[in-house]
Amino acid sequence: MGCLGTISYTFFLLSYSSRNPIRSGPEGFQFSRALKSSSRSMYRGLSLRTSMGEETAASMARQDERPSRGIECSVRKVPHVLTVAGSDSGAGAGIQADLKACGALGVYCSTVITAVTAQNTVGVQGVHHVPEEFVGEQLKSVLSDMHVDVVKPLKAALVVDPVMVSTSGDVLAAPSILSVFREELLPMADIVTPNLKEASALLGGVQLETVSDMYSAAKSIQSLGPRNVLVKGGDLPASKDAVDIFFDGEHFHELRASRIKTCNTHGTGCTLASCIAAELAKGSSMLPAVKVAKRFVEVALDYSKDIIIGNGFQGPFDHLFKLSRVCNSCKGQRFKPSDLFLYAVTDSGMNKKWGHSITDVVKAAIEGGATIVQLREKVAETRDFFKTAEECLEMCRSYGVPLLINDRVDVALAIDADGVHIGQSDMPARVARILLGPEKIIGVSCKTPEQAEQAWLDGADYIGCGGVFPTTTKENNLTIGLEGLKTVCLASKLPVVAIGGIGVGNAHSVMKIGIPSLKGVAVVSALFDRECVTTATKMLHSVLMDVVSTPN
Numbered sequence: 001m002g003c004l005g006t007i008s009y010t011f012f013l014l015s016y017s018s019r020n021p022i023r024s025g026p027e028g029f030q031f032s033r034a035l036k037s038s039s040r041s042m043y044r045g046l047s048l049r050t051s052m053g054e055e056t057a058a059s060m061a062r063q064d065e066r067p068s069r070g071i072e073c074s075v076r077k078v079p080h081v082l083t084v085a086g087s088d089s090g091a092g093a094g095i096q097a098d099l100k101a102c103g104a105l106g107v108y109c110s111t112v113i114t115a116v117t118a119q120n121t122v123g124v125q126g127v128h129h130v131p132e133e134f135v136g137e138q139l140k141s142v143l144s145d146m147h148v149d150v151v152k153p154l155k156a157a158l159v160v161d162p163v164m165v166s167t168s169g170d171v172l173a174a175p176s177i178l179s180v181f182r183e184e185l186l187p188m189a190d191i192v193t194p195n196l197k198e199a200s201a202l203l204g205g206v207q208l209e210t211v212s213d214m215y216s217a218a219k220s221i222q223s224l225g226p227r228n229v230l231v232k233g234g235d236l237p238a239s240k241d242a243v244d245i246f247f248d249g250e251h252f253h254e255l256r257a258s259r260i261k262t263c264n265t266h267g268t269g270c271t272l273a274s275c276i277a278a279e280l281a282k283g284s285s286m287l288p289a290v291k292v293a294k295r296f297v298e299v300a301l302d303y304s305k306d307i308i309i310g311n312g313f314q315g316p317f318d319h320l321f322k323l324s325r326v327c328n329s330c331k332g333q334r335f336k337p338s339d340l341f342l343y344a345v346t347d348s349g350m351n352k353k354w355g356h357s358i359t360d361v362v363k364a365a366i367e368g369g370a371t372i373v374q375l376r377e378k379v380a381e382t383r384d385f386f387k388t389a390e391e392c393l394e395m396c397r398s399y400g401v402p403l404l405i406n407d408r409v410d411v412a413l414a415i416d417a418d419g420v421h422i423g424q425s426d427m428p429a430r431v432a433r434i435l436l437g438p439e440k441i442i443g444v445s446c447k448t449p450e451q452a453e454q455a456w457l458d459g460a461d462y463i464g465c466g467g468v469f470p471t472t473t474k475e476n477n478l479t480i481g482l483e484g485l486k487t488v489c490l491a492s493k494l495p496v497v498a499i500g501g502i503g504v505g506n507a508h509s510v511m512k513i514g515i516p517s518l519k520g521v522a523v524v525s526a527l528f529d530r531e532c533v534t535t536a537t538k539m540l541h542s543v544l545m546d547v548v549s550t551p552n
């Protein structure tokens with residue numbers, strides 16, 4: 001059976017990149033015509049039937065005609081937003097924001113580019129308009145291909161972000177574009193999302209200064225034709241929250257989000273509109289889509305408040321929630337096998353016994369020479385573990401020592417730890433790698449060469465091998481001895497840290513097996529079942545240093 005292809009729901013997101021000036025009226029008219037005529041030709045090419053039986057038969061016939069892509073795959077609905085917008089070279093707004101926002105919300109986004117702007121965080125340096133016919137050609141290319149497999153009645157929603165005046169006050173469109181919006185686009189729109197200045201422009205320059213003004217504006221704009229209106233109050237003077245007014249022709253909703261203190265706000269309007277389109281494409285109805293979009297923008301702004309991109313006053317934010325993690329990662333280098341040299345693994349029971357706090361023992365171990373720390377908290381409540389882990393991470397970062405979390409991939413993700421250590425009965429390393437991404441450190445416990453091979457295949461960074469000696473710290477743990485350790489070290493393609501019953505009395509014998517993949521020892525009780533953790537760590541450190549500095 002050949003590939004049955006993809007069923008697409010296409011939603012139009014019609015917006016222009018913020019700071020992307022749209023020139024005089026005729027261009028707008030032509031553009032809107034291009035959109036309409038392309039849409040019309042797409043409709044002509046499709047025979048839409050309302051009866052499900054006929055629809056399915058037609059769809060199957062079309063699928064049979066499709067050339068096989070040479071792979072077996074089943075039909076899968078992919079929500080699909082088509083954005084018609086300008087390109088922002090700084091990638092904070094426009095097409096680039098739309099792609100990122102849709103990607104973040106799990107929606108496919110195709111693009112029709114209306115203008116290419118040269119811009120950065122300082123401003124717009126230039127605009128190159130794409131000729132109208134070519135905008136039409138892009139529309140045709142996308143729609144003629146990506147709609148042919150539509151098997152349900154075509155659902156097309158139009159989200160119009162009427163970018164005319166930026167929040168910073170830049171006039172982005174000539175007054176003549178207003179008539180295009182009013183006469184051509186708004187009546188077609190399922191939702192229009194003006195900011196205060198745009199709402200004012202759409203309404204002939206009326207002053208909008210209060211939340212109550214926003215209500216009136218939403219009502220007046222809705223009377224111009226769009227089914228729904230969202231008047232965005234981000235630049236409302238003297239407002240503690242970011243207030244938006246949604247009006248569906250019958251009911252008003254006042255939507256509030258906390259106002260994030262950040263300069264990284266470039267592209268919020270585009271992003272909000274893309275997120276609304278993405279949620280609609282996933283099948284949401286309008287108000288829930290708007291709420292999700294607003295929440296997404298709030299969370300993304302908060303996440304990105306400390307990132308620095310460019311030198312201008314208004315930076316972009318991070319739609320994919322990745323950049324501040326990368327910035328925070330240890331010393332820029334993801335994992336160094338030498339970090340396994342003296343690996344401290346915490347134990348809450350031992351801390352309790354000695355009256356130590358976890359942050360104090362982590363600090364003490366690092367000051368004694370620990371080169372990596374693992375939080376191994378088997379009984380803590382998730383909330384407590386999360387809080388402690390956050391504190392320990394801050395501490396470890398201040399010393400430049402990586403912090404790994406035992407077992408709990410969720411906690412590692414939540415606090416943005418440097419990685420995890422997982423065993424043979426924990427989350428599979430392959431899955432942990434997918435969840436954590438390529439940057440994080442993953443260690444896997446292995447007792448056999450086969451397990452070591454699998455850990456390597458799964459994308460682990462190191463293996464923990466043991467228990468080498470008997471231990472009471474971990475119950476029912478098979479001891480593999482120095483011979484078992486040697487066998488695994490010889491087979492392992494990954495660096496190895498030995499664990500289990502290791503302390504000042506036997507660390508020497510472990511390291512002396514002399515197999516290059518063995519990089520250090522991981523220790524619990526020899527460091528933490530002690531009154532003075534710093535002294536215990538220093539002693540073990542000195543034994544290890546002796547081994548590496550003494551010739552064979």
Ligand SMILES: Cc1ncc(COP(=O)(O)OP(=O)(O)O)c(N)n1
Pocket residue numbers: 343345374376406407421422423424425426443444445463464465474497499522
């Ligand atoms: C460095 C290191 N090696 C091995 C282990 C043991 O992990 P696991 O087998 O998952 O057992 P628990 O520690 O979860 O009881 C480890 N934690 N660290």
Ligand SMILES: Cc1ncsc1CCOP(=O)(O)O
Pocket residue numbers: 466467468470471472473474477499500501502522523524525526
């Ligand atoms: C977690 C673990 N995995 C294998 S042995 C072990 C316990 C190590 O503790 P200790 O260093 O006190 O023997």
Ligand SMILES: [Mg+2]
Pocket residue numbers: 406407421422423426
């Ligand atoms: Mg485990």
